[in-house]
Each structure stands twice: as structure tokens, then as C-alpha cells.
Amino acid sequence: MATSRLKVHFPCPVEQVWNTVTDLTHTAWRSDLARVEVLDETHFVEHTQSGYATEFTVTSCEPFHFLAFTMENGNMSGAWEGVFQAAEGGTWLTCTETVRAKRWWMGPFVPGYLKRQQKRYLDDLRKELLK
Template sequence: MTTVNSKAMFDCDCQTIWQIVTSLTDYSWRSDISRIDIVSETEFIEHTPDGYATTFRVTASEEPKYWAFDLENDTIKGHWTGSFTAKNGRTEIDFTEIITAKKLVMKPFVKGYLKKQQAQYIADLQQAIAKK
């Protein structure tokens, strides 16, 4: 099991970041996915530009403070949590992923992959907020 945590501060309110992060229909700001298929109110599938699919099942949602889901694809499975905290007119995000590699050969690469993916997500989110 691998745990990766990322925190960042943004110059906007929690509701704005919440709307961007949780939208399953407006994901054009994300460079890591090409489309999202909405299966139900609590399940969706993200597809990378290479066609790789990951299924997400929402386990908790408290707008605009907390969002959590389980995730799974062919190589990994785990849990993601996101906290959104107002601080002096700004918003701090705190995202944590706890992931298990399904294939032993993938285990050494999971942490580096997750760190890179979270850094790209935060960079994409910063650009999306700058456009608001």
C-alpha cells in the first residue's frame, strides 16, 4: 500500500474550487483525461488520452468541504480523499491517495507515478482557477 499526499493554497473561495474539482461534465482543464463517462450519481469512469480507463465510486461528499472515492483500474486500486478548507479568503486543498498495486511488478513505480500525477493535477487546477 502506498500513500501520497498533496496540499496547495489557492486565491479563491472553497465553492469555486469545489465546483471545478467535482464537475464531471467540465473537465477540459485537465490535461490527464480525454473524457469522463458518468455511470450513476456515485460512479464515473475517467479515460486518459491513451484510452486507459479508471473507475471511481464516490464514498463521501460534503459540499464544499470534503469529497472521497474508491478507484480502480487494471493495475491499481485504492481510495482518494480531498479536503477543501477556507483560510483568510483563500482555499487550501489537501488530497490523499492510498493505493495498492494489483501487479507486483508495478509496486516500485506507484509512489512516483502518483506524485507526478498529483503535481500535474494541481498545476492544471491552478491554470483553471487563473482563468476564472
């Protein structure tokens, strides 16, 4: 199992960061996704540009403060938590992601993959928030 935690500051209100992260109908800013399929209030599926699907289940949602979900696909299972903190001059977002590879041989690659995915997501988010 691999865990990655990143804390980043965005120079915009916590409501703007929260709304961007949680709006599953507007995900064009995500460079890794082709689309998101919303199944119901707590379940959705992300489809990558190459067509790979990952299923998500929201496990906790405290608007403007905390969001958590589990995720699973053919290669991995895991969880993500986002802590949103209003601060002077913007918002702090702390993302913690834990992933477990389903195939033993993938284990050594998971930490690097996880760091790259989190960085890509947060870079995309920053671009969207600052446009």
C-alpha cells in the same frame, strides 16, 4: 501500497475550487483526460488520452468540505480524499491518495507515479482556477 498527501493553497473561494473539482461535465482543464463518463450520482469512469479507463465510486461527499472516492483499473486500486478549507485569501485543499498496484513488479514504481499524477492534477487545477 503507496500514499501521497499534498496541501495546496488557491487564491479563490472554496466554492470555486469545489465546483471545479466536482464538475464532471467540464473536465477539459485536465491534461491527462480525454473524457469522463458519468454512470450515476456516485459512479464515473475517467478515460485517459491514451484510452485507459479507471472506475470511480464516490464514498463521501460533504459539499465545500470533503470528497472521497475509491478507484480501480487493471493496474491498481486505491482511494482519494480531498479536504477543502476556506481560509483568508482563498482555499486550502489537502489531497490524500493511496494506491495499491495489482502486479507485484509495479510496486516500486507506484510512489513516483502517484506523486507525478497528483502534481499534474493540482497544476492543471491551478491553471483552471486562475484563468
